[in-house]
């Protein structure tokens with residue numbers, strides 16, 4: 509009886525530890541996983557609401573979940589198609605996902621693929637270009653705004669390219685989904701308000717290259 513109890517205890521400790529390792533509270537669906545798909549898979553002629561190639565619209569949680577079997581990354585198209593050295597997605601000429609992005613997708617699926625948002629508290633003090641604004645743009649925008657694929661003529665891969673969208677008074681209105689602007693990121697909802705606020709503060713402070 510006692511021995512069985514110890515075995516049970518050891519097993520549950522082991523299980524708890526494993527689950528804890530797999531669970532990464534920093535991986536949030538809305539801020540970590542959704543932008544990977546919107547930015548790398550939803551370009552025109554790909555997996556967006558009007559074209560949904562192969563039946564996949566990868567711009568919403570429900571759309572992404574069609575290619576996800578929670579806790580089973582190896583049975584999930586959204587992971588198996590993008591992993592490894594020679595992945596079938598994204599199709600050329602779009603670049604492969606980074607190793608970090610592929611791992612984040614796997615860990616999120618292992619976590620049960622929850623539909624989470626706002627996992628971190630809002631940091632209102634940091635609104636530098638390098639530490640805050642550029643990571644948001646890299647995360648959400650450059651898949652459709654690079655030198656080879658400059659949506660609307662905007663290449664947002666460099667500081668001067670981002671500044672160009674500011675001086676043309678196009679950046680903030682698109683992020684805030686104001687009327688008269690194309691809502692960005694294209695094909696999906698607005699990015700979280702904490703990130704929009706950081707971009708607004710950076711613009712109001714004179715958009716320095718800091």
Ligand code: HEC
Pocket residue numbers: 546547550551552645648649650651652653659660661662673678679682683688689690692693694695699
């Ligand atoms: C899935 C592709 C895609 C993503 C992701 C995307 N864009 Fe765009 N963007 C486009 C296309 C295509 C256009 C031009 C046609 C249009 O306006 O829809 C455009 C236009 C724009 C314009 C000009 C629109 C206007 O009203 O003048 C700005 C500014 C812009 N994008 C900024 C961004 C920013 C900032 C992000 C990231 C938060 C982003 N885009 C993410 C595809 C995308």
